[in-house]
Every structure is written in structure tokens, then in C-alpha cells.
Amino acid sequence: MGKIIEVKIDGLLAKVVLSIGDQRITSIITADAAREMGLRKGQTAAALMKATEVMITRV
Numbered sequence: 001m002g003k004i005i006e007v008k009i010d011g012l013l014a015k016v017v018l019s020i021g022d023q024r025i026t027s028i029i030t031a032d033a034a035r036e037m038g039l040r041k042g043q044t045a046a047a048l049m050k051a052t053e054v055m056i057t058r059v
Contacts, residue, residue, distance in 0.1 A: 001046045001059060007039050014039070016056050018047055027054040 002020030014034035018025045025047045037058045039045070048055040 001044060004039060004041055004043045004045050007034060007041055009034055016045075018045055018056070020047070025054060027056050029056060 002018040002023075002025070004016060005019045005024070006015065006017040008015045009031045012031055014029050014031045016027045016029060016034060016039055018027075027047065034056075037056070039056065039058060044059050046057050046059050048057060
């Protein structure tokens, strides 16, 4: 679990960057998903790693 440090929505995609300790995790998700979850800078979120994909979930 970490803090969202960047959300950039452009067209159909959104870039979400989480800061977890001294690590940064970047995920590219659909813009619709980012809007539906209400992702904003400063919120707490978790990253779920699955093979070559990184999913973001709001907590």
C-alpha cells in the first residue's frame, strides 16, 4: 500500500504512479477505470502485481 503521487489522464488511458516506501510503481489503466475509482493525487492505494501487469485498487 502507498500514496498516489501522480494521475495523468490522456484520451483512453491513465498513468497512475504510486510511491511505496522508496519505490515507485507505475501503472497504465483505462481512463474510465481511473475516473470510476476516483483516483487522485495524495490518496492511499495498493498495487497488485500479476505477471506483466500492474493493477491499481483504491483502499
